[in-house]
Amino acid sequence: MKTEDLRYEADGLAMIGQLTWDETAGGPRPGVLVFPEAFGLGEHAMEKAERLTRELGYAALACDLHGERKVISDLAQVMPLLGPLRSDAAKVRARTGNALAALAARPQVDAARIAAIGFCFGGTMSFELALSGADIRAAVGFHSGLAVTSPGDAKEIKGKVMALLGADDPGIPPDQRAAFEATMREGGVDWQMTLYGGVVHSYTNKEADKLGRPEFARYDAAADRRSWKQMSDLFAEVMA
Amino acid sequence: MKTEDLRYEADGLAMIGQLTWDETAGGPRPGVLVFPEAFGLGEHAMEKAERLTRELGYAALACDLHGERKVISDLAQVMPLLGPLRSDAAKVRARTGNALAALAARPQVDAARIAAIGFCFGGTMSFELALSGADIRAAVGFHSGLAVTSPGDAKEIKGKVMALLGADDPGIPPDQRAAFEATMREGGVDWQMTLYGGVVHSYTNKEADKLGRPEFARYDAAADRRSWKQMSDLFAEVMA
Numbered sequence: 001m002k003t004e005d006l007r008y009e010a011d012g013l014a015m016i017g018q019l020t021w022d023e024t025a026g027g028p029r030p031g032v033l034v035f036p037e038a039f040g041l042g043e044h045a046m047e048k049a050e051r052l053t054r055e056l057g058y059a060a061l062a063c064d065l066h067g068e069r070k071v072i073s074d075l076a077q078v079m080p081l082l083g084p085l086r087s088d089a090a091k092v093r094a095r096t097g098n099a100l101a102a103l104a105a106r107p108q109v110d111a112a113r114i115a116a117i118g119f120c121f122g123g124t125m126s127f128e129l130a131l132s133g134a135d136i137r138a139a140v141g142f143h144s145g146l147a148v149t150s151p152g153d154a155k156e157i158k159g160k161v162m163a164l165l166g167a168d169d170p171g172i173p174p175d176q177r178a179a180f181e182a183t184m185r186e187g188g189v190d191w192q193m194t195l196y197g198g199v200v201h202s203y204t205n206k207e208a209d210k211l212g213r214p215e216f217a218r219y220d221a222a223a224d225r226r227s228w229k230q231m232s233d234l235f236a237e238v239m240a
Numbered sequence: 241m242k243t244e245d246l247r248y249e250a251d252g253l254a255m256i257g258q259l260t261w262d263e264t265a266g267g268p269r270p271g272v273l274v275f276p277e278a279f280g281l282g283e284h285a286m287e288k289a290e291r292l293t294r295e296l297g298y299a300a301l302a303c304d305l306h307g308e309r310k311v312i313s314d315l316a317q318v319m320p321l322l323g324p325l326r327s328d329a330a331k332v333r334a335r336t337g338n339a340l341a342a343l344a345a346r347p348q349v350d351a352a353r354i355a356a357i358g359f360c361f362g363g364t365m366s367f368e369l370a371l372s373g374a375d376i377r378a379a380v381g382f383h384s385g386l387a388v389t390s391p392g393d394a395k396e397i398k399g400k401v402m403a404l405l406g407a408d409d410p411g412i413p414p415d416q417r418a419a420f421e422a423t424m425r426e427g428g429v430d431w432q433m434t435l436y437g438g439v440v441h442s443y444t445n446k447e448a449d450k451l452g453r454p455e456f457a458r459y460d461a462a463a464d465r466r467s468w469k470q471m472s473d474l475f476a477e478v479m480a
Contacts, residue, residue, distance in 0.1 A: 167421060167433075174418065181407060184437050191438075192466070193407075197424050197431035226432070226473070233469050 001053050010098035011091050013067030020050050021059040021108045028110035030239040031059045031103045035122030038078050040071040044205050061103040089149040096129035113239050130157045137238040140231050143201050146180035154187020161191040162234055164227040166199030196223040241293050250338035251331050253307030260290050261299040261348045268350035270479040271299045271343045275362030278318050280311040284445050301343040329389040336369035353479050370397045377478040380471045383441050386420035394427020401431040402474055404467040406439030410456055436463040
């Protein structure tokens with residue numbers, strides 16, 4: 001597996017993503033964008049991107065979020081940075097769309113077969129990319145917030161949408177799920193949502209336990225494994 | 241693949257199920273109960289049982305519902321027969337529990353590794369079997385009603401629960417999903433629920449289109465394939 005930094009500009013920021021691909025496989029292969037949790041691009045999203053390459057053979061771009069690959073561990077510092085991305089479609093679409101352009105331009109990648117995944121706010125970003133009408137095969141969110149900037153754009157979605165949620169995630173309450181469901185329905189989207197019982201936020205991330213708030217964020221091995229399988233099954237369907 | 245009729249008594253009825261198994265595989269293998277749609281045991285559930293044997297190697301019992309393998313095609317005749325099963329835990333548990341006992345007693349079957357699936361009201365029956373405290377590894381419902389006789393018994397559930405639903409199924413509205421979710425949560429169950437967007441009732445059944453009520457019941461090839469995969473993934477997890 002090869003790994004290199006991939007620099008691109010997005011929303012006025014100097015982004016440093018990490019691209020991984022299997023150099024032993026010939027020809028352009030499908031690509032996957034991986035949007036990290038709200039803290040920024042760290043080990044968690046890079047590991048997921050590496051798994052996409054190692055296990056499934058895709059080229060994967062772990063995307064920068066805050067520029068210069070900054071990781072901000074203090075949630076109080078992160079929240080003000082997310083605000084504009086939650087309300088301004090143009091801003092979040094610049095960050096996701098430029099990541100897509102950077103990945104699609106790589107010779108290792110088949111630009112016609114790209115999907116996006118993301119974790120926490122990164123999952124929301126994958127949905128935002130889909131809402132922009134981008135030419136992606138699928139958008140998958142793991143413990144992803146479902147409040148999007150422009151629900152009225154759901155009819156622009158070209159790929160399939162999958163939300164993989166802890167049923168007890170305090171950050172994604174039932175009314176948010178219901179609103180997302182209505183959005184997808186009105187847009188005529190091919191969408192799926194899975195709820196994992198007894199599971200809360202950040203269930204894919206072993207580091208979550210260090211927060212010390214298990215009622216809010218907690219690693220869950222079964223949900224981690226099951227959600228990865230569901231994503232893999234969807235990719236098998238759409239990347240062919 | 242071998243097929244034979246399996247007769248058992250349940251709730252005062254003479255049941256004629258259909259057992260399938262792979263006679264070329266040695267030793268007791270996992271078993272799966274397949275509960276049919278409300279009309280009774282017909283081709284649809286028998287085909288699913290055969291697939292469980294052919295594709296996954298399980299012994300499978302397609303279960304009779306109305307006795308003597310009666311199929312009742314008129315919904316107006318079926319509904320009065322379901323009424324007592326929807327309200328009387330003892331009745332529905334007799335029908336499901338005796339099917340389980342009949343399957344578990346077969347020498348081809350490893351009685352410690354049995355799961356139940358069902359379609360429409362048959363999915364509800366698989367959940368009822370789980371609620372009875374039966375020793376099953378999993379209960380999976382496809383377009384299954386979620387209203388159960390004894391939600392307070394959820395703490396008795398020993399296996400994992402999976403509900404695979406059309407998001408637009410008029411028979412399984414959001415408030416029924418919410419009640420099921422609360423039931424599972426209170427019982428501390430390992431449960432999952434997947435919603436398939438744009439999908440209604442009977443999505444696994446090609447015969448559904450003959451009803452001529454596509455807003456209520458309609459075959460959906462994608463949801464059929466995806467839900468089968470999810471069930472298979474769960475079985476791979478629990479039958480090991």
